[in-house]
Amino acid sequence: MKISVIIPVFKAEKYIEKCLLSLLSQTMINDIEIIAVDDHGNDNSMTIVNRLKTSHEKGSHIVTVATMQNSGAWAARNLGIKIANGEYIGFCDADDWVEKEMYEKLYNKAESTGSDWVFCNGQKVFEGNRIQKLKQYTFKSIDFDENTRKKMMTQGVAYFWTAIYKSSFLKSHDICFPNGKFSEDSYFWWVATVLSEKIACLDYNGYNYRIQPNSVSKRPDDQKANIKQGIYSKLIEYFRITGYYKRYQKELDFLYIKKGYLIPLIIEAINKAEPDLKQIDDKRKRDGIRLWRNKYLYGDLKSIVLAVAFICFPKVICRLLKSKYRADFF
Numbered sequence: 001m002k003i004s005v006i007i008p009v010f011k012a013e014k015y016i017e018k019c020l021l022s023l024l025s026q027t028m029i030n031d032i033e034i035i036a037v038d039d040h041g042n043d044n045s046m047t048i049v050n051r052l053k054t055s056h057e058k059g060s061h062i063v064t065v066a067t068m069q070n071s072g073a074w075a076a077r078n079l080g081i082k083i084a085n086g087e088y089i090g091f092c093d094a095d096d097w098v099e100k101e102m103y104e105k106l107y108n109k110a111e112s113t114g115s116d117w118v119f120c121n122g123q124k125v126f127e128g129n130r131i132q133k134l135k136q137y138t139f140k141s142i143d144f145d146e147n148t149r150k151k152m153m154t155q156g157v158a159y160f161w162t163a164i165y166k167s168s169f170l171k172s173h174d175i176c177f178p179n180g181k182f183s184e185d186s187y188f189w190w191v192a193t194v195l196s197e198k199i200a201c202l203d204y205n206g207y208n209y210r211i212q213p214n215s216v217s218k219r220p221d222d223q224k225a226n227i228k229q230g231i232y233s234k235l236i237e238y239f240r241i242t243g244y245y246k247r248y249q250k251e252l253d254f255l256y257i258k259k260g261y262l263i264p265l266i267i268e269a270i271n272k273a274e275p276d277l278k279q280i281d282d283k284r285k286r287d288g289i290r291l292w293r294n295k296y297l298y299g300d301l302k303s304i305v306l307a308v309a310f311i312c313f314p315k316v317i318c319r320l321l322k323s324k325y326r327a328d329f330f
Contacts, residue, residue: 002031003103003164005090006080008073009049011041012094015210016048022097024058028104033085037076038066045094074177074184081176088117088164095210096161102206106164109202113141116196119163122207134159134209141200149193153251154296158189162207165192182224183231183259190235190255194244224271224328225264229280232260233287254296256289258303265310267328269318277314 005023009016023034036049046064053062065083067075077091088110092098102120110118124132137155139148169175173195177184193199221227236256239245245252261284268275284291291297297304309317 001033001086002028002107003088003090004033004035004080004084004086004167005092005103006035006037006077006084007092007094008039008076008080009036009041009045009094010039010070010073010076011043011045013044013048015095016045017052019092019094019097020049020052020062021056022100023092024052024056024061025100026098026103027101028107029058029061031107032061032103034062035080035084036062036064037080038064039072039076040067040070072179072181074179078176081170084167087167089167089170090164091161093161093209095212097208097210099206099208102204103164105202105204105206109141109200110164110166113198113200115141115144115166115198115200116169117163117165117192118200118202119159120202120204120206122159122162122209123205124209124211126211133205134162134207136162138201138203144199149199150248150251152193152199153190153248154254156193158186159207159209160185160189160192161209169196178231178234180227180231181221183228186259187231187235191238194239194248222272225268225280228267228330229260229264229283232256233283235260236287236289250294250296253289253294256284256287257291257294257297257307258300260284261289262303262306262310263330266306266321267330269310269321270325270328275318277310277318281311 007019020034023032026032038046049062049064053059053064065079067079081089088107090103106118106120121136121138122134124134126132134157136157136159137152175188175191175195178187232255236245236252239248239252261280264280265277268277268280291307297307
């Protein structure tokens with residue numbers, strides 16, 4: 001197979017059929033295997049998967065496997081990576097769907113550029129079919145160099161399911177998803193960004209990302225801020241151990257500041273009646289991340305205003321965020 005597409009399946013009975021039909025309709029379906037990983041949602045999701053597997057004319061391209069017990073999307077994706085036979089590996093969430101030429105276009109781009117992985121554009125689809133294009137840093141594939149990599153790290157967003165990744169690249173570096181309900185996909189994306197020799201991008205809207213209020217990322221969770229910060233702590237630790245931290249310290253520190261520090265502060269402020277901002281700041285200090293010595297922070301007005309507000313006027317910013325947002329949007 002040229003491409004293996006991995007889908008964690010958990011309580012997705014409303015959406016899984018549309019997701020699978022979009023994959024079974026791919027222009028290069030004869031070269032694709034679809035790995036549906038049952039994560040024990042105890043609904044009819046896998047019944048739908050198995051029906052399509054036996055009744056659809058291309059259903060033989062669906063491979064089913066199950067985690068030992070409900071473990072989360074991170075574990076389901078890692079299991080899929082282990083059994084994947086494709087030259088490239090892609091990921092699709094069970095409530096999303098893709099355009100019919102997406103994987104053929106990504107595969108052709110990967111092969112023509114010799115890239116470790118290739119990503120395209122996509123769009124958010126809200127209830128009522130309102131559409132918003134995903135905001136992503138893009139570049140001409142011929143221009144990928146160290147400067148482009150750094151721009152991806154400081155300006156990009158981890159829409160990991162818009163991409164295909166060379167299987168040999170993932171397995172040779174043992175790139176996988178860490179244990180966590182939140183931001184585990186960001187960890188995967190940033191590790192792949194730093195370790196790759198070449199990345200390419202495609203100006204094509206191929207992925208449809210459904211925004212729904214009941215998704216795991218949207219549900220209230222008292223530990224969400226801590227989990228997100230913990231993932232970025234793991235990211236920094238990983239690059240310190242592997243020796244890449246010194247090379248990309250400014251970029252990695254900015255990633256932590258923006259996504260592993262400021263976003264958890266916002267989540268904590270909005271979600272809790274008595275937010276514990278100090279524990280998040282203390283964790284940042286223990287992780288060795290300095291705020292005021294990062295050139296990227298001073299180039300990001302929104303981030304620096306938030307940082308100053310949380311440090312100098314914590315009660316004020318918490319009240320403002322609570323008054324504006326009923327629930328966090330991360």
